Amino acid sequence: xxxxxxxxxxxxxxxxxxxxxEGVEIRGRYCEQFGNKILTRDALQFVADLQRxxxxxxxxxxxxxxxxxxxxxxxxxxxxxxxxxxLREGDWTxxxxxxxxxxxxxxxxxxxxxxxxxNALNSGAKVFMADFxxxxxxxxxxxxxxxxxxxxxxxxxxxxxxxxxNRFYKLNDQTAKLFVRPRGWHLPEAHxxxxxxxxxxxxxxxxxxxxxxxxxxxxxxxxxxxxxFYLPKMEHSREAKIWNSVFERAEKMAGIExxxxxxxxxxxxxxxxxxxxxxxxxxRDHSVGLNCGRWDYIFSYVKTFQAHPDRLLxxxxxxxxxQHFMKSYSELLIRTCHRRGVHAMGGMAAxxxxxxxxxxxxxxxxxxxxxKLREVRAGHDGTxxxxxxxxxxxxxxxxxxxxxxxxxxxxxxREDAANITDEDLLQRPTGVRTMEGIRLNTRVGIQxxxxxxxxxxxxxxxxxxxxxxxxxxSRVQNWQWLKYEVELDGDGLGVEVNRELFGxxxxxxxxxxxxxxxxxxxxKGKYKEACKMFTRQCTAPALDDFLTLDAYxxxxxxxxx
Ligand SMILES: CC(=O)SCCNC(=O)CCNC(=O)[C@H](O)C(C)(C)COP(=O)(O)OP(=O)(O)OC[C@H]1O[C@@H](n2cnc3c(N)ncnc32)[C@H](O)[C@@H]1OP(=O)(O)O
Ligand SMILES: O=CC(=O)O
Ligand SMILES: [Mg+2]
Numbered sequence: 001x002x003x004x005x006x007x008x009x010x011x012x013x014x015x016x017x018x019x020x021x022e023g024v025e026i027r028g029r030y031c032e033q034f035g036n037k038i039l040t041r042d043a044l045q046f047v048a049d050l051q052r053x054x055x056x057x058x059x060x061x062x063x064x065x066x067x068x069x070x071x072x073x074x075x076x077x078x079x080x081x082x083x084x085x086x087l088r089e090g091d092w093t094x095x096x097x098x099x100x101x102x103x104x105x106x107x108x109x110x111x112x113x114x115x116x117x118x119n120a121l122n123s124g125a126k127v128f129m130a131d132f133x134x135x136x137x138x139x140x141x142x143x144x145x146x147x148x149x150x151x152x153x154x155x156x157x158x159x160x161x162x163x164x165x166n167r168f169y170k171l172n173d174q175t176a177k178l179f180v181r182p183r184g185w186h187l188p189e190a191h192x193x194x195x196x197x198x199x200x201x202x203x204x205x206x207x208x209x210x211x212x213x214x215x216x217x218x219x220x221x222x223x224x225x226x227x228x229f230y231l232p233k234m235e236h237s238r239e240a241k242i243w244n245s246v247f248e249r250a251e252k253m254a255g256i257e258x259x260x261x262x263x264x265x266x267x268x269x270x271x272x273x274x275x276x277x278x279x280x281x282x283x284r285d286h287s288v289g290l291n292c293g294r295w296d297y298i299f300s301y302v303k304t305f306q307a308h309p310d311r312l313l314x315x316x317x318x319x320x321x322x323q324h325f326m327k328s329y330s331e332l333l334i335r336t337c338h339r340r341g342v343h344a345m346g347g348m349a350a351x352x353x354x355x356x357x358x359x360x361x362x363x364x365x366x367x368x369x370x371x372k373l374r375e376v377r378a379g380h381d382g383t384x385x386x387x388x389x390x391x392x393x394x395x396x397x398x399x400x401x402x403x404x405x406x407x408x409x410x411x412x413x414r415e416d417a418a419n420i421t422d423e424d425l426l427q428r429p430t431g432v433r434t435m436e437g438i439r440l441n442t443r444v445g446i447q448x449x450x451x452x453x454x455x456x457x458x459x460x461x462x463x464x465x466x467x468x469x470x471x472x473x474s475r476v477q478n479w480q481w482l483k484y485e486v487e488l489d490g491d492g493l494g495v496e497v498n499r500e501l502f503g504x505x506x507x508x509x510x511x512x513x514x515x516x517x518x519x520x521x522x523x524k525g526k527y528k529e530a531c532k533m534f535t536r537q538c539t540a541p542a543l544d545d546f547l548t549l550d551a552y553x554x555x556x557x558x559x560x561x
Pocket of ligand 3: 232268
């Protein structure tokens with residue numbers, strides 16, 4: 001459950017009271033506030049229209065992902081598509097950046113929790129990316145209360161009373177501009193059925209948010225543009241084309257100018273790095289840049305090369321932005337975006353403030369600062385912060401290097417990155433594998449899943465931010481090391497990863513988790529369920545596409561009929 005839900009009459013227990021259009025069935029819990037504010041008949045009609053118009057396109061795009069995976073599993077490599085070289089070589093630009101978001105030097109991200117939405121909007125960041133994706137466990141309660149929270153935020157009426165601390169929260173006069181990240185194409189929304197099938201999660205997130213907020217957003221936030229979005233986990237420009245058509249459909253419904261809606265696409269899958277021009281081209285009237293989603297990108301490297309034992313990664317902690325393939329990806333993204341006239345956004349450093357150890361805190365801040373300096377000097381126009389406490393350091397790095405200029409689109413063209421090749425983008429990162437690597441993957445993976453199953457999609461673990469993307473790396477890395485029975489070459493002991501070793505690691509790490517969180521929390525929490533799920537996923541003969549697809553089945557709660 002959302003820790004800070006403040007939903008007034010949210011506890012009503014009426015059955016099936018939502019007023020739904022034909023073909024739509026709501027299987028989530030009835031709540032008067034959800035019904036009055038979000039799940040209105042007209043909004044549901046809009047979502048159903050999107051679903052009906054785009055479901056076959058989405059299905060086709062997902063089938064194409066599967067086909068591409070089969071090619072990679074048979075030795076194929078992702079690469080630039082010769083058929084679209086005319087687009088990469090062509091001289092075109094995206095629509096001009098809307099003035100409201102010309103300056104995005106620091107963007108804070110976070111789940112759509114009520115208190116966090118207020119804190120993020122007040123944080124001093126230029127943008128707040130409200131997340132229905134990596135940072136959110138998509139339970140019915142989280143999703144619907146998140147929609148309520150965003151509606152109140154866009155209306156400017158959001159407030160929150162933390163009763164335990166008797167603290168009141170409301171918006172400052174100056175707030176960050178709101179971007180919303182819907183879920184990826186692959187996730188269903190099993191609480192809303194349309195024509196007998198679960199709706200597509202991202203169409204629910206997008207459709208409900210757009211329907212209720214476009215007018216107020218354009219008035220209060222977007223200076224005539226908007227709403228603004230972040231689009232996650234795409235693998236090919238055909239997926240961006242669907243989003244573009246969804247936007248056009250929404251603009252038509254709302255009677256607003258084509259090109260009002262703007263979106264930044266996360267380049268966070270390995271196949272997508274070869275499609276950056278194509279993605280921008282599809283969205284050229286709706287684009288406001290690309291972002292280096294570094295954590296999912298690393299996850300995608302392992303997933304794409306799941307059947308390539310010559311491309312195994314070293315320990316997760318060693319795969320940073322200075323590895324050649326990561327550096328090449330970020331530089332090519334900067335060149336591509338600036339050539340097309342839009343923002344090249346940096347990504348998330350995983351460090352968060354450490355409250356009880358000033359020296360460790362300083363070291364963490366120093367790492368964040370270094371990461372941000374690298375980004376701004378390379379030519380990024382802005383970056384992500386996971387926590388309000390990191391904003392001053394991120395801001396300083398960008399202020400010191402960009403001064404008063406809102407961005408570097410015109411000044412850091414990075415033409416040198418035109419020479420980046422397929423090999424640069426695919427190069428295996430260097431480093432070693434250790435026992436601590438597999439232990440940490442296991443400890444983090446289980447604790448993250450346990451949190452996710454109880455409603456928290458982003459959590460602090462061992463002084464780092466963990467979310468769905470970082471947890472994915474832990475899972476797929478364990479899976480791949482087990483599959484190839486790799487040698488842990490960093491310990492000097494020549495230990496091989498196999499089922500027996502992994503079983504021991506799981507037992508020992510579960511015992512450690514119990515010691516660390518305490519017996520009571522361990523027993524009350526979902527650690528055992530998470531452990532079972534994580535162990536199955538790490539040892540499954542075929543790699544699960546996403547950690548959250550399996551886990552989602554455990555958080556779906558259908559309203560009893
Ligand atoms: C790979 C990717 O996709 S990255 C993007 C997705 N991931 C995210 O967005 C992660 C966002 N960050 C977070 O969720 C949190 O910062 C965590 C879970 C990492 C750490 O949370 P906590 O340990 O609870 O933070 P902490 O206790 O230090 O919080 C202090 C205050 O800052 C607030 N805060 C912390 N992070 C955020 C945030 N991202 N946005 C807004 N407020 C925040 C807390 O609400 C709290 O407010 P209060 O003092 O009014 O009570
Ligand atoms: O969404 C961001 C990422 O790094 O993954
Ligand atoms: Mg991501």
